[in-house]
Amino acid sequence: MPQPQPAPGGSAAQKGQPTTLFDLPFSHPLRVFFAPRSIAVIGATERPGSVGRAVLTNLTTAPFGGSIFPVNLHRSSVLGRRAYPRVTDLPEPVELAVIATPAETVPSVIADCVAAGVEGAIILSAGFRERGPAGQALERQVLEEARRGGLRLLGPNCLGLMNPRIGLNATFASGMALPGQIAFLSQSGALCSAILDWSLQEHIGFSAFVSVGSMLDLGWGELLDYLGDDPHTSCILLYLETVGDARAFLSAARAVARRKPVILLKGGQTPEAIQAAISHTGALAVSQEIFEAACSRCGLLQVESIDELFAMAEVLARQPRPQGPHFTIVTNAGGAGVLAADALAKAGGALTPLSSETRAALDALLPPYWSRQNPVDILGDADPERYAQAIAILSREPASNGLLVILTPQAMSDPTRTAERVVEAVAGSKRPVLASWMGGSSVAVGHEILTRAGIPTFASPDTAARAFCAMWRASKHLQSLYETPSVVDDPEESASRRAQVAGWLTAARQAGHTLLSEPEAKAVLQAYGMPTVETRVALSEDEAVQQAEQLGYPVVLKLLSPTITHKSRIGGVRLALRTAEEVRQAYRAIAEAAERQAGAGQMQGVTVQPMITLEGYELIVGSFCDPQFGPVLLFGSGGRLVEVQRDTALALPPLTTTLARRLLERTRIFAALQQGAAGLPAVDLAALERLLVRFSLLVVEQPLIRECDINPVLAAGGHLLALDARIVLHSSGVPETALPRPAIRPYPSHYIGNWQLPDGTPVTIRPIRPEDEPLMVRFHERLSERSVYLRWLHVLGLSQRIAHERLVDRCFIDYDRELALVAISREEASGTGTETLLGIGRLIKLPGGEEAEFALLIADQVQGQGLGTELLRRLMEIARQEGLQRLQGRMLPENQAMLRICRKLGFQLTYHPEEQLMQATFLLREGSELIKGHP
Incomplete structure (x- = not known):
């Protein structure tokens, strides 16, 4: 079936015209x-000395070409310009207001700005939340007024904003920034002033x-x-202290970091334990580690100082990103090479192992006393030519x-000529x-020659090595986003499981039980496909013996209590029980320990489990809720010494198998x-990855879970x-509306549904998943040139359409920004279940x-059978939700099949002669018959 253009600007791109936001029919807010x-x-x-004077002076002395109107209740002119009492008194509408009046x-x-139709306001004024409840109340009033008229706000309590490219200086800073290609955003106005001066x-x-x-907004x-x-921006630098809306931040960061470097410096990195109650997981996590996990998830590069912030901006803007951790060092001083090697190892990089061919070539070039390894010490008498040939x-x-x-x-050094030869080499x-x-x-x-040639040059080699490692970390995080994960679960089966566990x-x-019993917790894990040891409940000594004999000795007894969470700490676990008498003694000992530690009535009974004799690694898998980022996952070495070993890593859910592997590797x-x-x-790492993926699904699909520990997970072969x-x-x-939400929007399984073709073929319509890339390849292989032309307005070759980087972008999407529905049929008749x-x-x-x-893009063999109409109808419903x-x-006007679908569903059609395209528009109103009638 013919298809429409997916995003504005396509026809302009065909004609070689710019396709920036400013060329699009929808102005950026x-x-x-x-x-x-x-x-x-x-x-x-x-x-x-006033803020109001500084702002007006900066605006009028910079080469900003727009209109500027002073507003002052008590003066008819300010700095030689006519002033107006209120913004509603201005002779013409203004787009932006810069506010420098008292907070009250x-x-x-x-x-007034809303009444005057102002679109944006920069609030420089201080005296809001930083002064307590009264200031917070003022903020609420400001936001209510702004939202009433759709007015957007920057601030309050900020320095303002500059766009040096057009000469805009809407700040009260003492100078104007130079034009360039770096964007700098800061949560600290004082730091902005210092950075500007520097x-x-x-x-x-x-x-x-x-x-x-x-x-505030x-x-x-x-x-x-x-x-x-x-x-005009090639690199974005951030200084932040708080994240604000974590989902919006990470969603934007992930989208932008794929296109240009995003480098941040975070204030407030002092490790403070997250107060996640009493879970092992919460005790092992600190706020900075959580933030680093968030950065790694979306490809952000975090640095430790202002100098490093701008140094990395230069490095990433001027050099390609490394595709691996191996760094080659060439030096004329052994000590300098050692410094670089030490810094490299500490930062997570590795020295490049030199091949036999490389060693032989260096042997032929260098004196016999060269280092014969990496770092490659070409000796103190190295001249420019030796440098060039070694490089x-x-x-x-x-x-x-x-x-x-x-x-x-x-x-014997010639720093200037050596720099010139390095640039050539x-x-x-x-x-x-x-x-x-x-x-x-x-x-x-020589330093200047290298810098002008785009080679970042550092005063010390250890700093250069750390810069390389930072580049590699950022590159590795981005590569993770481009790796196709393995399939773990069927989405329809997952939906059934989710509903069962939610119940x-x-x-x-509702019964007031916030701590699940161990058997209940294991039942939840089993429902999500995680293997657990068989666990039975015994409410008396006799029952404990009976269960032990049914399971077979040796067995383990554990305390069953509605309040005591860590059983081993109070003597509530007894291992390797081999007889009925040992079981009875263990039961009594557990009861005495529970009463001694927590008082009478805190023991319901015990759980009885077979004693697992397999030898393996004890691991921990856990989750807790962070105030900013919502659910956080933890993986590492487990067992009774988990908090002593402290060998753990954090990640944000949901995971794919690729992201699970990255968590393991840390x-x-x-x-x-x-x-x-x-x-x-060795352990079956693929199985461990699948376990982590399923655990992450449990965490995001069941928001009622505050904490979860699986400790230990035994991994044996x-x-x-x-x-x-x-x-x-x-x-x-805690009302459901106040439950922590994942910082990364999980798979929207509530949009899964069924449909059928006219011949009765069942079709599943569901949101796309990262694992769908192979399906996409086979889909594109069967498309006709006509369908491709109508979808992209020109013929796009198969190799371009199925390129891995391109398909990852279309399968591993951010569901907060984009939602793709795929229609899948399954060929059960062949017995293979091929999709x-x-x-x-x-x-x-x-x-x-x-x-x-x-x-929309429909396979040629099912065009004209109603699938396009059904997909668009569902997209309309999703848009409303x-x-x-x-x-x-x-x-294209010739795309008659798509035009018929749009007319059928009530879209308004408009022809744009300048682009030679038809535009279909639908206003999503409550009560629309099209939406109301959708199943």
């Missing part, structure tokens, strides 16, 4: 902040310079989105992922090249699991077994969050 046509300065004054007046000022001295330019303040997510699409040889080393050239000024390199020209004035010219947890919570025990150790065999489990629920006093993708419907949200575009106001698509 944040344009009024970064490129306003007119500005009102509310609180403008001539009083020396801001709500009424915002009300940047002027260092001649560093910016595409945007933004102080975000308290983020505009937060990191929308600002990242805007700058990610800004063609040429090392550049051909296939195992190398990057090169560091170190020079120390010695009697690495020209066209597809691997990152860094340099360290150590010294002062004698190496200054159990709801019933327990622990020390991973090497043993992968290769075997201490006489134990090909066997995985949860020996103990503990689940704590949120109390009934076939029949069609795709895609919903793409546009900036601002109220509009979306749709796209997502709170969108308008849905539209674009298509």
Whole structure:
């Protein structure tokens, strides 16, 4: 079936025209902040040293070409410009207001702005939440007034915003930033002033310079989105102290980091234990580790200092990203090479192992006393030509992922000529090249030559090595997003399982039980496909003996209590019981320990389990809720000494098998699991990945779970077994609307549904998954050129359509930004259960969050059978449920099949002669018959 254009700007791209946001028919909501046509300065004054005077002066002395209107209740002119009492008195509408009045007046000022049709406001005023409850109440008033008129806010308590490219300085800073391609966003206005002063001295330019303040309205997510699409921004730097809306932040960061570097410096990194009650998992996590896990999930690069922030901006903007951790070091001083090697190892990199071919070539070039290993010490008498030839040889080393050239000024050195030869030797390199020209004035010219050539040059080699490792970490995180994961579960079966477990947890919570018993917790794990040891309940000594004899000796007895969570700490676990008498003694000992530690009535009985004699690794898998990021996962070495070993790593759910592998790799025990150790065999890592994926699904699909520990999980060769489990629920006093939500939106399984073709063939319509890439490849292989042309407005070759990087973008989507439905049929008759993708419907949200575009692509063999209509109908329903106001698509006028579907579903059709495209628009109104009648 013919299809519409998926996103605006397609026809412009065909004609070679720009396709930036400013060329699109929908103006970006944040344009009024970064490129306003007119500005009102509310609180403008001539009083020396005042914020109002500084802002007006900055706006009028910078080369900003828009209209500027001072607003002052008591003056008819300010700094020679006519002033107006209120923004409603201005002679023409303004797009942006900059507010510098006392905090108490801001709500009424915002009300005036709404009445005057102002689109955006920068609130410089302080005195809001930072002064306690009264200030928080003022903020609520301001936000209520702004939302009444759709007015967007930056601040309050901020320095303001600069766009040096157009000469906009809407701040009260003492200077104007230089133009450049770096965007800098900061939560600290004072830091903004310091960075601005430093940047002027260092001649560093910016595409945007933004102080975000308290983020009452505009937060990191929308600002990242805007700058990610800004063609004048090549790199984004952040200084943040709080995340705000974690989901919006991570969603935007993941989308933008794929296109351009996003580097951040976080204030407040002091490790403080997360107060996640009494779980092992919570005790092992600290806030900085959680934040680092969030950064790694979306490809952000975190640095430790302001110097490193801008150094990494230069490195990532001017050098290709490494494809592996192996770094090659060439130096004329052994000590400098050792410093670099030490820093490399500590930061997670590795020295490149030199091949025999490389060694032989270096043997032929270098004196016999060269180091014969990496770092490659070419000796203190190395001249520029020796440097160049050694670099040429090392550049051909296939195992190398990057090169560091170190020079120390010695009697025979020529730092300037060596720099020139290095530039020539690495020209066209597809691997990152860094340099360290150590010294002062004698190496200054060489340093300048390398820097001008785009080779980042550091004063010390250890700093250069850490920079390479930071590049590799960022690259590795991004690569994880481009790896196709394995299939773990069938979505329809998962939906059934989710509903069953949700019923159990709801019933327990309604009964006032927030701590599940061990058998109940294991039943939950089993429902999610995680293997557990058989566990039976005994409420008396006799029952314990009876269960033990049925299971077979030896057995384990564990305390069963509604209040005592960690049984082993109070003597509530007895192992390797081999007779009935031992079981009876153990039962009595557990009862005495429970009464001694917690008082009478805290023991319900015991659980009886077979004693597992397999030898293996004891692991922990757990989750807890973080105040900012919601559910957080933990994996690592487990057992009774888990808090002593502290070998764990964190991740944000949900996971794919690829992301699960990355979580495993961040622990020390991973090497043993992968290769075997201490006489134990290697573990089935694929099975462990699947267990982690299922556990992550449990966490995100069951929001009633506050904490969960599986400790230990026994991993023995090909066997995985949860020996103990503990689940704590949120109390009934926490309303469902207040339950923590995952920072990354999980798979929207509630959009799974069934349909059938006219011939009765059953079809499952569900949201796309990362694991669907192979299905997509087979789907594209069967498409006709006609269908491809009508979908993309030109013929797109098969190799382009099925390129891995492209399909990952279309399968591993952010469900907060885009939702794609796939129609799947399953060929059960053959006995293989082979799935076939029949069609795709895609919903793409546009900036601002109220509009979306749709796209359809239907397999040739089922075109004309109603599938396109059904997919678009479902997309309309999803758009309504997502709170969108308008849905539209674009298509060629010759795309008659798509036009018929749009007419049938009530879209308004408009022809745009400048683009030679039809636009279909549907306003999503409550009560629409089309939506109301949808099943």
